[in-house]
Amino acid sequence: MSIVTLPPNLPVKRQDFGLQTFDLSFSSGDTGSTQVAVLAPPRRTCALVSEERIPSMSEAAQWRALAHALRGQVNVLAICDLLQPVPRGTARGTWTAVAALAGASSLSIQMGAAQAGKTLLQGDWIGVNQGSVQRQLLHVQADAVADAAGLIVVQIEPVLRVAVAAGSAVVWDRPTCLMRRTDTKSNWSSESRAQGGFSFDLMESWE
Incomplete structure (x- = not known):
């Protein structure tokens, strides 16, 4: 394959x-x-x-x-998604995941302090495990805002199929x-x- x-x-x-x-x-x-x-x-x-x-x-x-x-x-x-390859929200930059178990319906993402106050909006797409055959395309279910440290918690669907490792990349550009x-x-x-x-x-x- x-x-x-x-x-x-x-x-x-x-x-x-x-x-x-x-x-x-x-x-x-x-x-x-x-x-x-x-x-x-x-x-x-x-x-x-x-x-x-x-x-x-x-x-x-x-x-x-x-x-x-x-x-x-x-x-x-x-x-x-060819119509919406990048988020409608304002968050950009390099993102990494906080460890999450398979079955989780939310994901915490560290975006960096420069992204404080930036957003992900309902309907945005993010990708996890994108470097493997277990990659997953996740749909953001509700608007979310990064805190002062650049940490954002997003509700996702479907739930995580496999675990996401701490520090692994979260992709926002054409996941x-x-x-x-x-x-x-x-x-x-x-x-x-x-x-x-x-x-x-x-x-x-x-x-």
């Missing part, structure tokens, strides 16, 4: 993000009460779709190269998760000297 990086200038018409949960529900035939058991961690889903006709053959070539590089379901693609294709077939069309119709359906995958 290799990690494929999304070309920065890939002309994407549409990116569809989603979340696949794995739940099992039980309903009582007597009382009608319902219980839900979580069977596995949720996985992010994503569809990348090109224009039907890409006028530039060099841009179409990027899509073809990506289709070949993924090698069906063998390799994984590092995916970020990613790793995704595999959900099918093995690639198609595109050529018409009137233009090419297009590329699409990839992907689901988060970890080793």
Whole structure:
């Protein structure tokens, strides 16, 4: 398995993000009460779709190269939110994590005293364990403000899948998760000297 990086200038018409949960529900035939058991961690889903006709053959070539590089379901693609690659909040700089256990729904981040009063906003993305195949793309659930020492505590979803080590990097610039294709077939069309119709359906995958 290799990690494929999304070309920065890939002309994407549409990116569809989603979340696949794995739940099992039980309903009582007597009382009608319902219980839900979580069977596995949720996985992010994503569809990348090109224009039907890409006028530039060099841009179409990027899509073809990506289709070949993924090698069906063998390799994984590092995916970020193309519409919001960096936080809407004001915090920037170099961030490190305070140690957190798997299953945690909040993460404390040391941003440095220069970031005191800076923010992360609901809907921002951050990434942990980004240098490994266990990387995770986390959604900030509520606005948060760094204290005078530059420490910020953010509510996150999904919960941490694996532990985060103290001092490890927290990424705010294009944080990613790793995704595999959900099918093995690639198609595109050529018409009137233009090419297009590329699409990839992907689901988060970890080793």
